[in-house]
Amino acid sequence: MTVPLSRPLVLEPNSAADPCAHCDARHASVCNAIPDGDMARLAAAAVVMEAAPGTSFINEGDPANYFFNVTRGTAKLFKLLPDGRRQITGFVGVGHFLGLAVSETYAFSAEAIDHVRYCRFSRTRLRALLDDYPLMEKRLLEVASNELVAAQEQMLLLGRKTARERLASFLASQSRLGVSCRHPRTRFSLPMTRGDIADYLGLTIETVSRTLTKLRSEGLIEIPSATEVVIRAPGALERLAGGAA
Amino acid sequence: MTVPLSRPLVLEPNSAADPCAHCDARHASVCNAIPDGDMARLAAAAVVMEAAPGTSFINEGDPANYFFNVTRGTAKLFKLLPDGRRQITGFVGVGHFLGLAVSETYAFSAEAIDHVRYCRFSRTRLRALLDDYPLMEKRLLEVASNELVAAQEQMLLLGRKTARERLASFLASQSRLGVSCRHPRTRFSLPMTRGDIADYLGLTIETVSRTLTKLRSEGLIEIPSATEVVIRAPGALERLAGGAA
DNA sequence: CGGTCACTTGATCGTCTTCAATACCAGTGG
DNA sequence: CCACTGGTATTGAAGACGATCAAGTGACCG
Structure with missing residues (x-):
């Protein structure tokens, strides 16, 4: 699990145009707290950047000089032991805010997936x-409170x-992602690798693979390709997720 | 692990006096954001309550009608599987704020330890x-951001x-608790049981007990009584905590 | 095609869990 | 004072789940 050095690309110095007003992430982001008339001010404070797949744009321990707002793609946040x-x-994903830490340094690293x-x-x-x-x-x-709730749920999972x-x-949870409301999707793709899933769930790659295979053989899911999943039994899966035998 | 029903005790309707101005938790709490002159307003919004050891005062899933601010003692927050x-x-502990959730219901339960x-x-x-x-x-x-950082650290631990x-x-981390600043304590008491520690660390009571015994036999700590701990080798303990072999 | 990388599958191993017995301590009542 | 009780902690032996080690498969790409 090496962490490639990041070499982020600055797209625009942001003196021109009005990028924030047409931002893909505006509807999903905290930026929608700023009135339409003041978009120029928001744009002036932001620098649009890109990170290629596999490159990291936040490094744990570095001085926390910036806040980030993802407007496209998916990144993973992680902590490392020595x-x-x-x-x-x-x-x-899109709309997510990063780097709220009060501390002088970042408490985690962030790496682009796609x-x-x-x-x-x-x-x-x-x-x-x-x-x-x-x-x-x-x-x-609000956002921080929701993340706190999610973090507690993840602690329950890991512990x-x-x-x-x-x-x-x-x-x-992946089936519920991106769906602005209503019913979860039964088919979706996973942008992350088995290794990422393993490190997210506190397991090994092998256990993730084996367990997915088992769920498939039991008819709960289908795996058309390594990155595609179809939920065949949403109810059973949900019950299993909730810890019911 | 049963969760006793709570029967919280209301101490004061809070029309009298000026409790917030002399609150033990004021220095450690978000309440210090309110100027001294407006203490009466703060007091009017608060109701002082008590919870006896072992009683819960927040129940996961209940309507989240209240926010809480601990002013004395220690409580545990937890989630349960079916x-x-x-x-x-x-x-x-003292000064801690609870119930920030945006959701309609509490995402966790809270139970008094002492x-x-x-x-x-x-x-x-x-x-x-x-x-x-x-x-x-x-x-x-700020508080929420710090808790988020702590939650991520705990995910690393659990995963x-x-x-x-x-x-x-x-x-x-216990040795650093309550010390307003400077150096961690080398001697302190644990208000929680082995069962609580186990459920906090994602282990069983037996493993907690065994591991503590091992650390003691290796000279890293002393255990004068079941609720007392003395850190004998802070450096080694800290290194171990950080994941260094 | 040969190479790499991600994923899958199999066999063995080890850490932590589970089950069980014992010790301990404070409180209560004979 | 001591026996009894219930809750908590410790310790031991056996077992299981997931980790580790290892081999094999398949897709993509130069």
Whole structure:
């Protein structure tokens, strides 16, 4: 599990145009706390950047000078132990905000899974924005609260669920992703590798693979390709995820 | 692991006096965001309550009508699986704020370990307070951010650390508790049971007991009584906690 | 095609769990 | 004072789940 050095690409110095107003992530992001008329101000504080697959754009321990807002693609957040053991703390998609830490340094690393585009805000400029737009601070608090709830759920998974239950939980949550509302999808693709899934669920690659195979042989899911999943028995999967025998 | 029904005790309707100004937790809590002159307003929004050891004052799934601020004692937060498996997501002490969830219901339960005293704020009144005191909202965001960092650290522990490392991490973090600053304590007492520690670290009671015994026999710690710990080799313990062989 | 990389599958191993017995301690009542 | 009780902690032996080690498969790509 090596962590390639990041060499992020700056796309635009952002003096031109009005990128924030047409941002793909605006509807899903905390940026929607800023009124339409003030988009220029928001744009001035942001720098649009890209990270190629496999490159990291936040490194645990580095000075936390920036906040980030993912506008495209998927990234993984993780922490490492000195001997290389890795725990992925989350996968983040469009609209997700990163780097809320109060600390002087980042508490985790972030690495692009597919092609990731993101906005980078300097801490001081974001601070100024938050001071001027209390609504944005409120939205951030909401987001942070929700992440806290998700983190607690993940602790339950890591501390007390079996491998089967972990995979079921993971698949169930993936099936709910991106769906703005209503019913979960029964078919979707996984952008991350088995290794990523393993490090997210506190398992090994082999156990992930074996358990998926088992779920397939039991008819709960189908695996058309390594990156595609079809949920055949949503109810049973959900029950399994919840820890019911 | 049964969860006794809670029967919290209301101490004061809070029309009298000025309890918030002399609150033990004021220095450690988000309440210090409210200026001294407006203490009466804060007090009017709060109801002081108590929970006896072993009683729960938040139940996962209940309507989240209140926010809480612990002013005395220690409580444990946890989530349960249908078959009784329990994951303790944190121990909270004086000054700790609870119930930030945006959701309609609580995502976890809270149970008093020793005698707990806490302030209860109705959601609507707290909302009004936050609207009037943006500084308090800022403080809440800070607190939430820090908890998020702690949660990620705990995920690393639960997903990737060995039993030895988990206990070492736990003891190291306990040694840092309550010390307003500077150096960690080398002697402290554990208010929680072995069962609580086990459910916090994703282990069993037996493994916790065995591992503590091992650490003692290796001279890293002493255990004068079941609830007392002395750190004999802080450096080695810290190294172990960090995952270094 | 040969090479790499991700994934799958098999066999063995080890850490932690489970099951069980014992020790310990505080509280209660004979 | 001591026996009894219930809860908590420790210790031991056996077992299981997931990890580790190892081999094999398949897809993609130069």
